[in-house]
Amino acid sequence: MNCVDCILSYKYKEPLNVWAQKPLKYETDIFVKDILNEISQRVYAWITTRDDLEIGLSYESFRDQYSKVLYYGYKTKKYSDTVTDYFDIKYLEEIGELYNECMSLATHYQLDLPDKNMMDTLEYIRDTVSLYESEEEDIADDEFY
Numbered sequence: 001m002n003c004v005d006c007i008l009s010y011k012y013k014e015p016l017n018v019w020a021q022k023p024l025k026y027e028t029d030i031f032v033k034d035i036l037n038e039i040s041q042r043v044y045a046w047i048t049t050r051d052d053l054e055i056g057l058s059y060e061s062f063r064d065q066y067s068k069v070l071y072y073g074y075k076t077k078k079y080s081d082t083v084t085d086y087f088d089i090k091y092l093e094e095i096g097e098l099y100n101e102c103m104s105l106a107t108h109y110q111l112d113l114p115d116k117n118m119m120d121t122l123e124y125i126r127d128t129v130s131l132y133e134s135e136e137e138d139i140a141d142d143e144f145y
Helices: 003-011 016-020 032-048 059-072 082-108 118-128 135-142
Strands: 053-055 129-131
Touching: 016 032, 016 059, 032 053, 032 059, 032 082, 032 118, 059 118, 082 118, 082 129, 118 129
Parallel strands: none
Antiparallel strands: 053 129
16 A cells, blocks of 8 residues: 555545445435435536536536545646636636535535535636636627727
């Protein structure tokens, strides 16, 4: 066992795939993976309803990666620049509300997520999507000329 395995086994009592297969407390036919799937569906649906965001992942890939973000945490790949700053300013409040809604669902089912951090969700979404200028802004700009 190398040092990384030691750290992971210390911080996380079990691998994500083992934890995801466990039934929820007080339930026999609802599993951790079902709640992770519901949370991922809500976040994916939020992304796909935005005209200026495009995600290049299938739902299944997004779900698998986002489940890892919820369990292990996330370290951003993009450092602050005008695009990341713009994304953060534009979507911080909405993603915060979405995250709180998802964590309420997790709390309702007594799903103990080890690494609860809204910024992990914000940064993961920001790193996963492409941000486009919306057509409404283009139309508004054209009216000035």
